[in-house]
Amino acid sequence: MTDKNNKIPFNEDNYTHNINRNNERKLDRRGFMKTLVGAAGVFAISSLPWGALAAKELTGLGDKKYPKQKITEEKSLAIGDAVDFAFPGEHDSAILIRLSEKKYVAYQNACTHLRCPVFWKKDEGEMLCPCHHGKFDVNTGEPIAGPPRRPLPEIYVKVENGAVYAVGVKRYEA
Incomplete structure (x- = not known):
């Protein structure tokens, strides 16, 4: 069918x-x-x-080696003053602060929160990030106020023959 x-x-x-x-x-x-x-x-x-x-x-x-880089002359930086420089690369901004006759500290000056620049306020003795009111301890780089949770990367400095040199970057340990 x-x-x-x-x-x-x-x-x-x-x-x-x-x-x-x-x-x-x-x-x-x-x-x-x-x-x-x-x-x-x-x-x-x-x-x-x-x-x-x-x-x-x-x-x-x-173990990374950095070339020694001159930052400034000792006599040109008064106690309490700061100077900006670039280290380890030409686009890595950093700041050197003279705390006493023999004590210098240096940090990469990009905030560890959102990479805003960090400024030295000599009058208040503080390192400030104006973007979100972050503050860092000048002696250690540790955050003391605001949203940053990690310290500023420290730059090792050495004084030789009346000049201050950047010689390395401290590795951040998580």
Whole structure:
């Protein structure tokens, strides 16, 4: 019993021409997952050299050598005064403060909250970040008020032959 409504309106080969073609690649779910895992493996292996370089750089931070850089002459910086300089790179702003006859402190002067500049207020004896009213202890660089939670990165200074030099950066320990 064939009914007019049950007839296929066109040749079945024509209807399924795109399902089973010779030499066609078949990519089912399993094949797709194998390809995905393989691609992820290739990506992971190809990123290993960069990870090794980053690990080498991060583990060697404490041993990193910086070139000695002259900041100022002792006689040109009065007790209680400060001078801005760049260290360790030309775009890394820092501040040197003379606290007494023989004591100098230096810090990178970008606030550890949002990297706003930190200023020395000689009258109040405080290091201030005007962006969010952050304050730092001048002797240690530790935050004492405001939103900053980490100390300012300290720069090691050395006095030689009447001049003050920046010689290194203290590694921040989390």
